[in-house]
Amino acid sequence: MTKFTVNDRPVQYRMDPDTPLLWALRDASNLTGTKYGCGTGDCGACTVDIDGEAVRSCQISIANAEGRFVTTIEALSPDRGHPLQQAFAADNVSQCGYCVPGVIMAASVLLRRNSNPTDEQIDTAITNICRCGIYPRLRGAIKRAGRIMRGEERIAAAPPPGITPEEAARTVPALGRSASPAKQQP
Numbered sequence: 001m002t003k004f005t006v007n008d009r010p011v012q013y014r015m016d017p018d019t020p021l022l023w024a025l026r027d028a029s030n031l032t033g034t035k036y037g038c039g040t041g042d043c044g045a046c047t048v049d050i051d052g053e054a055v056r057s058c059q060i061s062i063a064n065a066e067g068r069f070v071t072t073i074e075a076l077s078p079d080r081g082h083p084l085q086q087a088f089a090a091d092n093v094s095q096c097g098y099c100v101p102g103v104i105m106a107a108s109v110l111l112r113r114n115s116n117p118t119d120e121q122i123d124t125a126i127t128n129i130c131r132c133g134i135y136p137r138l139r140g141a142i143k144r145a146g147r148i149m150r151g152e153e154r155i156a157a158a159p160p161p162g163i164t165p166e167e168a169a170r171t172v173p174a175l176g177r178s179a180s181p182a183k184q185q186p
């Protein structure tokens, strides 16, 4: 039994401890915003926040996540109100969108440390691969999100989400035996 916190909820996964975190999140917790791209740590589509660090969830087992705090794209903001989500929507950054959750999670860690990054700092921090080639718009949106965070710019709120974090995190019935639902600690 592996216990840690996902999106502020304690979870217990009854899965092989060597299971990559990515598959526990996607298959057991139904948090499908975290994407599978390569499985080798190269693309960054699976990036989540673990204890304030951007981590490729295909490269860490659930055993190694024991006791840690994991945040996925579903919980970055309850209302898509994170400055990165606002800026990405306003700037129409996404093409197919597949890489975007991982990019945003990596960028959120960067902006938490440095809300005014240079192109070079963005390129160093965001090593995610985008097959659609959104890199120029991506840099611009990250800088715009930084301006929002610094109070230098305001933009219209992004549209409301179509699914709540609670709905996204519900246990998939067919997989109910492999993972227990998220439970509140006493």
Ligand code: FES
Pocket: 035, 036, 037, 038, 039, 040, 041, 042, 043, 044, 045, 046, 047, 056, 057, 058, 059
């Ligand atoms: S799926 Fe994890 S880095 Fe590509």
Ligand code: FES
Pocket: 094, 095, 096, 097, 098, 099, 100, 129, 130, 131, 132, 133, 134
């Ligand atoms: S927007 Fe398509 S992979 Fe990045």
